[in-house]
Amino acid sequence: MFYREAGDFKTSYVDDSQTFPIAFDRYRYYFVLVVAFGIIPFIINDYWANAVMVPFLIYAIAAIGLNILTGYCGQVSLGTGGFMAVGGYACYKLMTAFPDVSIMIHLLLAGFITAGVGVLFGLPSLRIKGFYLAVATLAAQFFLVWMFNKVPWFYNYSASGQISAPERFVFGVPVTGPNVEAWAKYMVCLVFVTGCAWLARNLTRGTIGRSWMAIRDMDIAAEIIGVNPLKAKLTAFAVSSFFIGIAGALLFAVYLGAVEVGEAYGINKSFLVLFMIIIGGLGSIFGAFAGAAFMVLLPVLLKNVLVGGLGWDTALATHFEFVIVGALIIIFLIAEPHGLAQLWKLAKEKLRLWPFPH
Amino acid sequence: MPDQFLFGVEVVLNGLMAGVLYALVALGFVLIFKASGIFNYAQGVMALFAALTLVGIMEGQVPFAHLINAIFGTEVHYFGWNVPALAAILLTMVLMIFFAWAVNHFVMRHLVNQEPIILFMATIGLAYFLEGVGDLMWGSEIKKLDVGLPQGASIWVEENTAFLGTDNFFGFFIDKLDMVAALVAAVLVIALVAFAQYTKQGRAMRAVADDHQAALSVGISLNFIWVLVWSLAGFVALVAGIMWGAKSGVQFSLSLIALKALPVLMLGGFTSIPGAIVGGLIIGVGEKLFEFTIGPMIGGATENWFAYVLALLFLVFRPQGLFGEKIIERV
Numbered sequence: 001m002f003y004r005e006a007g008d009f010k011t012s013y014v015d016d017s018q019t020f021p022i023a024f025d026r027y028r029y030y031f032v033l034v035v036a037f038g039i040i041p042f043i044i045n046d047y048w049a050n051a052v053m054v055p056f057l058i059y060a061i062a063a064i065g066l067n068i069l070t071g072y073c074g075q076v077s078l079g080t081g082g083f084m085a086v087g088g089y090a091c092y093k094l095m096t097a098f099p100d101v102s103i104m105i106h107l108l109l110a111g112f113i114t115a116g117v118g119v120l121f122g123l124p125s126l127r128i129k130g131f132y133l134a135v136a137t138l139a140a141q142f143f144l145v146w147m148f149n150k151v152p153w154f155y156n157y158s159a160s161g162q163i164s165a166p167e168r169f170v171f172g173v174p175v176t177g178p179n180v181e182a183w184a185k186y187m188v189c190l191v192f193v194t195g196c197a198w199l200a201r202n203l204t205r206g207t208i209g210r211s212w213m214a215i216r217d218m219d220i221a222a223e224i225i226g227v228n229p230l231k232a233k234l235t236a237f238a239v240s241s242f243f244i245g246i247a248g249a250l251l252f253a254v255y256l257g258a259v260e261v262g263e264a265y266g267i268n269k270s271f272l273v274l275f276m277i278i279i280g281g282l283g284s285i286f287g288a289f290a291g292a293a294f295m296v297l298l299p300v301l302l303k304n305v306l307v308g309g310l311g312w313d314t315a316l317a318t319h320f321e322f323v324i325v326g327a328l329i330i331i332f333l334i335a336e337p338h339g340l341a342q343l344w345k346l347a348k349e350k351l352r353l354w355p356f357p358h
Numbered sequence: 359m360p361d362q363f364l365f366g367v368e369v370v371l372n373g374l375m376a377g378v379l380y381a382l383v384a385l386g387f388v389l390i391f392k393a394s395g396i397f398n399y400a401q402g403v404m405a406l407f408a409a410l411t412l413v414g415i416m417e418g419q420v421p422f423a424h425l426i427n428a429i430f431g432t433e434v435h436y437f438g439w440n441v442p443a444l445a446a447i448l449l450t451m452v453l454m455i456f457f458a459w460a461v462n463h464f465v466m467r468h469l470v471n472q473e474p475i476i477l478f479m480a481t482i483g484l485a486y487f488l489e490g491v492g493d494l495m496w497g498s499e500i501k502k503l504d505v506g507l508p509q510g511a512s513i514w515v516e517e518n519t520a521f522l523g524t525d526n527f528f529g530f531f532i533d534k535l536d537m538v539a540a541l542v543a544a545v546l547v548i549a550l551v552a553f554a555q556y557t558k559q560g561r562a563m564r565a566v567a568d569d570h571q572a573a574l575s576v577g578i579s580l581n582f583i584w585v586l587v588w589s590l591a592g593f594v595a596l597v598a599g600i601m602w603g604a605k606s607g608v609q610f611s612l613s614l615i616a617l618k619a620l621p622v623l624m625l626g627g628f629t630s631i632p633g634a635i636v637g638g639l640i641i642g643v644g645e646k647l648f649e650f651t652i653g654p655m656i657g658g659a660t661e662n663w664f665a666y667v668l669a670l671l672f673l674v675f676r677p678q679g680l681f682g683e684k685i686i687e688r689v
Contacts, residue, residue, distance in 0.1 A: 076475060128673045131397050131478065131628070135620040136673060139666035150657035267617070271482065278479050312428045319424075319493040326487025333480045334468040 003351040019201060036190055041183040049182035050255075056296045057189035058250045063276040063288035064200045065243030070274070071282035072204055073236035074216030075125050075133060079140035080273045083241050084248030085265035086114045086144060089154050091249035092163045095176075096156055103168040103175060103253065107192065110249035111242040117144075118241020125233050129219075141267055148261040164258035176253045185254050192250060196243050201285050203239060212236050213283075244273075275325070279332050281341025290340040298325065368532075369650045370643050375536030377642020378543045379605070382598040383619035384626065384634035385547070386591040391628050392567040393587040396466065397478045400485035402616015404457075404592060407492040408450055409599030409608040413503050414496040415446040421495045447596070454592030455585075457488075462584045489610075498610070503603035508534040539601045546597060547635060550590070559586060621669035627679030636680060641665045 003024045010016045020026040044053060062080060069075050091110035095103065121140040128136050148154050155163050167177025174180050175188050203209050211232040214222035223229050252259045259265075272295060280291020299321055306317040336342055350357075383402060390398040414421065418437040427433060441449070461484065469480055554560040565573040566583045574580055602612055622641050626633025645664040653660045678684055 076478075124670055124674050128677050130474070132624055132673055132677060132679075134478075135624050135666070136670045138617065138620060139663065139670040142663035142666050146659065146663050150659065267614075274479075274482075310428075315498065316424055316428055316494075319490050319498065322486050322490025323494065324490075326483045326485070326490060329483030330465055330480055330487065333472075333476055333483065334465070337472060337476050 003348065003354070041187055044182050044186055046182045049186050051300055052296060054185050054189055054255050056292055057193045058247050058255055059273065059276060059296060060193055060289050060292040061196050061250070062244050062247035062273045063280065063292045064196055064285060065240045065247065066273050067277045067282065067284070067288045068200060068204070068212070068243065069236050069240035071277055071284065071287070072209060072216060073212040073233065075233065075236065076130070077137040078134050078270045078274070079121060079137035080244055081265045081267055081269035082141040082144035083114050083118055083244040084251060084269060085148055085261055086117045087111065087245030087248030088252030088259055088265065089148050089163065090114065090245065091253050092165070093154065095166055095168065095253070099166070102170065104170060107246055107249045107253070111246040114245020114248065115238040115242040118237045119234050122234055122237030125237065126230060141270055145261050145265060162258050162260050163252065165253045176257065178257070188254050189250055192246055196246065197285055200243070204285070208235055275329060278329065279339055281339030284341035286344060287339050287341030290344070294340065366650065369646050371532060372536070373643035373646030374639055375533065375540060375642070376646065377639035378536070378540045379598070379601055380615070380618055380622045380641055381635045381638025382543055382546070382594065382601060383616055384622040384638055385550070385631065386594040386598070387619060387623055388628065388631055388634045389587055389591050389594065393563055394466070394584055395474060396481060397474065398591065399478060399481040399616070400488055401591065401595060402612065402614070402619065403485040403488045403492070404595035405599035405602065405616070406608070406610070406612040407488050408454055408592065408596040409503055409603035409612065410492045410496045410501070411453055412446055412450045412596070412600065413501045413603070413608055415449050416441050416443060419496060424497055425494055450596055451593060454596055455589045458588030458592050459585050461588055462581065466584060467581070500607045500609040503600065503608050508538060535605055542597060542601065546594065547631065550631065563587060618665055621665040624669040624673055624679055627681040627683070629683055630681035633679060633681035641668065644668055
């Protein structure tokens, strides 16, 4: 009844090509923004920020990044953890080398550095395809983690081999270090998420996004109709790594504060982000958010129910979580291979006809 | 002969032995990939699960003891009997066949005609599921697996090779277990090849690998073949699990060895059984030699990534691997 195009006349090309052509969607989008920026920062507490909101926002950025590469450009990557490590360590080196520059600029620069590394590891994708590429990206994962472990320059020769974020301020409010308020963490991540999602959405519906999708659907055909595969694949790797790098930098600087590379950026992170985009939906920005929310909330929920509610010990709950995550992935793939985003799309189609479907 | 050279030879020999173990895991991948086009990420976890089950049955553990105790507040852990190794292996094999049937019946059958990437993701889900079930069933602590295989360095080899070098050289240090593993791998490969070449089921399996539809149209049951192939992969996983478990204990890191099998596959090609063996040997020798020669200069622990980088560089020049079928693309 409310969700329809009828009566919403587009009178200019700008109107016609807007992101949310349906008025209800537009208002919903503004509503989410208002809640996210205007209400949540005032009511958020430490538990919600650390357990739910901040990891959700950070993984949403990483999932958008991987979704660009895997969902839009069709290049499967298992190197996400390694690229996040590049972002984290780049951010650390920049923060300690240039203490006077704003942390926001460091986070962005960390993204650009990761983009460079991503392009380097993306080069083989011009020759290697499919599964072979997925395994090739594992090289990035293991090599990068090893490098950050073994080359002391990256962790400033600290005795523990860890990196820990020094205290930095944005507009006089601490955002990294030991004295960060929950809302400050949340706001930094939110600003980056909003920026990244906006950028990703507009990239994917423009020329470059279309060339990615052409490569995904059939690379030889795309080449014949004039898409440059070199450019398309490498830009996909660059943009994707840029987002993943920012996510890695945020994970280190804002969320964890101190990081041991094998633990924070291990192969498990690569799979976690991959699961997010599968469950959320390949090739959809909304899917990245939905998948990140799902994979962040599920362990919290299970922990609350099993450990808090039933009194099991945590080891048992962790094993159970593995079983449930594994089963859910299989169930999702069987029931809806295109993920939560597809369910959302179907719901919208239904809503459009509601309440008179015939 | 100079000692340095002999140490190098020893490294190569040990590399070959490690390579055999990689090849064992890789074999399971190849079997499933050839017959159904599924890239089975869960192969390593299957090895872990098989080894866990074997230890659990041998020691008479109560399955799901942890879970039962948590739910009912009981304190059961062991049945109090020990099962002989051979019987336990047979029981484990029965479980792996049941697992093969369950995978086919509940998962793969519903995913027919999906894109390969979706199937791949499904096996990742399967890996997680199986890992969780394995831990729930048998607990997650590191276990010792002892099925009566010989252990320790072979004195015979050491004594009979010591004369090659000077006084600093005490002969080649080779684990007996590694030699057994090499032998078992050789027997396994011969048996698999013989099975595929000379039995009715083996022929059907090759037919399915060639062309699903043609195989279906001459009356070969795809479902049966897929269960068969997954069972075979389960068997290979059991063998690999026994070998790795006897070598380094049954623990979670076993499933990471599956990841090591991936570069082996890339080198050898996804569709070739000899490729899996040769790839395994190349990777095993390569990483040990690299660690021996270059490793100390750049900080060591290069075994973590060397295999992947080697495979990556190799693929840039030969995208289908050593023995893989040439990739022909059509629009």
